[in-house]
Amino acid sequence: MKKSKTFIACFIVPCLIVLAVTYFYPVARTLLMSFFKTGSVTAPISTWTFAGLTNFKRIAMSPDFRQGLVNMLKIWIIGGIFAISLSLLFAVILSHKNIRGKHFFRAIVYLPNVISAVAIGNAWLYYVYNYDFGLINTVLGWFGVEHIKWLGPDLKFGAMLAAIIFGVVGYYMMVFIGGIERIPEDVMEAATLDGANAWQKLTKITLPLLKGTTKTIMTFWTIVAVQSFVWTKVFSPITTESSTIVPISYMYEILFGSLQSPEVDIGTGAAVGVLVAIIIMIITSVINRLFKTDDLEL
């Protein structure tokens, strides 16, 4: 369809302005800042002094950042395995033709996704994990098991991770269900005629054909795992603790919190952002390499 140039321009320019103001300029400035000693956040570029890799070296030496990085990778790997297997399990069950209450169960599994992470996080923190009256300790009590300190230093990380996973499973389940429903019916029928049982169909047909979907979900999960800052804030509201610190909470501490000092400045915070973004890029490209889907495209 032929449209006038003015019309096109008027329709697309606001969107371009948004992209420039919210993404191009901030990303460029953050990249630049990470190589400079910048002073305050509003300091004009002309007052910055070039610092080379000093900012990166400083954060690499910081025990807080290292601990945050370790936690982040633990969240990514352990959490990823659990989140993906759990959502796959629910997806396989809830895409079965004759399952009862299909939509009800799907809606219940999805529910934590729509609730504020702060609200549901506090529900975990103050009810589910509570030592005296918490859900888990109550249920354990029925079986005569001693109460456990879920929020003690040893178990806090695991407790937080469980809450994170709980919040994402429903969404990944729906993405998996979408993938399963795209598998053509006749493939399954042919397998049935050839005598394949339910388990064989799952492992030989469904799972291999979900490779592309799994890749998408791993990418989603990487972004969630890296940005899991809100959970840190809920599980350690007052001070950052080594069991729950992540790189973003380290950045927050530099900018607004206890680590604020004349030597550590905004440039260092920017360097944390850049490092985290690089980590995401590396992980995503490794995933893309490992999960080449072209041979199994539907």
Add this chain to the structure above:
Amino acid sequence: MKDVKKVKGDTLNGPSPLVYIPLLLWTAFMGAMLFYIFGASLSVPRDVFTGKVFKYETGFHFENYVTAWTTQKLYAYFINSLIYAVVACAGALLIASPAAYVLSRCKFRGNELIKRILILVMSIPTILIVLPIYGTLVKLDMKGRIPLCIVYICVRVPYTTVFLLNFFESISKTYEEAAAIDGCTDLQTFVRIALPMVRPAMTTITLFNFLNVLNEYFIALLLITDQAATSLGVGLTSIVSALMYSSNYPAIFAAVVIVMMPSILIYCFTSRKIMYGGMGGGIKG
């Protein structure tokens, strides 16, 4: 062949009852969590600790809600977040739907490039953009809710545009062509013909944006400099910390219930749209 079907069994008679175990466990957990929190929000601290929550020996304590809502100023955070969510939804639609329309309907230089960029920016972590945005907001010295309204509109634009773009591409251009032949201007065609056809997609993406902004935490925490503009998530963390000093668990649970309520209510009526809307349309690339 009959044997095969018998062995396999499940497509004919439904799956093995065992598969309901994880479903029921999840449902029981979710149910217990919501039920207890609601129940305890009407109780008193002493009963919470002694496990007598559901006995209500001293009656229902609605004053916990007053504590959270009025004394702790949850109402103010609630109003702020509602404003952010509504403004972000409207603003994102206003900017994204025209852009999605011309990107799907018109050939011009840079069209493909813009589409690629839109998808690319959706994977940019927030941490990489917040510092300069924070700096700009401080420099412009804007007060109140306006800065966050603008930021929320902007961060919802790429996803909204891509979502609507996919939808525009899936519908026929015939009506629009007919309208153009009948003498509609480009703008009239867009407003009267094209937009009504993507109304379902606009509803879905608006629900998404609304819940997303309502529950947003990170941007709000970093960018709100004005105490009076505090959002629901940030406000809830400070309320919880304040109430913990007196171990006022019932009031904490009341605050949690209030914050969960709008999302759960919206979800009750629109769960299918929300669940299935995000399944395919979203980040297909």
